Amino acid sequence: MITVHHLENSRSQRVLWLLEELGLDYAVERYARDPKTLLAPPELRAVHPLGKSPVITDGDVVVAESGAIVEYLTDRCGGALVPAPSTPEHRRYTYWLHYAEGSAMPPLLLKLVFSRLAPGSPVLLRPMVKAIAGGVTQKFVDPQLRRHAAYWEDELAARPWFCGDSFCAADIQMSFPLEAFAARGTGAGPRITDWLARIHARPAYARALERGGPYAYA
Structure with a gap:
């Protein structure tokens, strides 16, 4: 089991x-x-x-x-x-499967970490920590996130799912980065919003929530 x-x-x-x-x-x-x-x-x-x-x-x-x-x-x-081997869809599958954690998640994690630095720091240092964390987020992290989001929008404009015309396991892998991005109010575009609506409407997604319990990805 x-x-x-x-x-x-x-x-x-x-x-x-x-x-x-x-x-x-x-x-x-x-x-x-x-x-x-x-x-x-x-x-x-x-x-x-x-x-x-x-x-x-x-x-x-x-x-x-x-x-x-x-x-x-x-x-x-x-x-x-999984798309059939030696097809363009399979090559995209391999890419998105690794991209989700290797490229998409780091800036999202950085944004989360920097948002928690000031509240967790000593009171006297809090204004300085807040200024530094805010500066890094504004000048580095947020621009990176906007670049990734624009990339997702372009990819989803070319095809309904990340690998092609059919839903696959790479879409499941990509769900957390897009959910986290949208939940943090960083400006999800219409294609990202539509893709999220479609995955959330899948019966298997709903059953997984019932098994896993409350899920706050923000």
């Missing part, structure tokens, strides 16, 4: 959604974030040395990292939700 070690309000929600799309049986082991640090609890280290989510277990097999989990689960289903 596949077990998803599911950290609340995290990227592991994508794994639940993928499992629902694939029709695989699975169990959910839930973990709550530390209310002060918002970090994963130490119990996750018993599953994987880094103590992070997403991570799944399948018997004696332990798989961590979103992209690796997507590949493991789609391979387990004979390549379901």
Whole structure:
């Protein structure tokens, strides 16, 4: 039996959604974030040395990292939700599968980190920290996010899904960056908004929310 070690309000929600799309049986082991640090609890280290989510277990097999989990689960289903090999769609699939974490998530994480620096700093230093964090966000992070968002808009203007005419596992992988971007009020365009509406309307997405519980990706 596949077990998803599911950290609340995290990227592991994508794994639940993928499992629902694939029709695989699975169990959910839930973990709550530390209310002060918002970090994963130490119990996750018993599953994987880094103590992070997403991570799944399948018997004696332990798989961590979103992209690796997507590949493991789609391979387990004979390549379901993966475009045919040696096609333009498959090349785009490989790209978006890795782009989601390698390129899209870093500026989003930076924005989150810088937004929390000032509130967590000593009172006397708070104005200076706020000014520095705000300057970095305005001059570096936000321009990067706008560039990525424009890229997504252009790609979704060329095709309905990230890899082509059909929904695939790379769209699941891309969901968290686009959801986080839109939730933080950074100016999602009409094609991003439409794409998000279409993934949220998928029955498997709704079933994953029921299994995973409340999901705040902001």
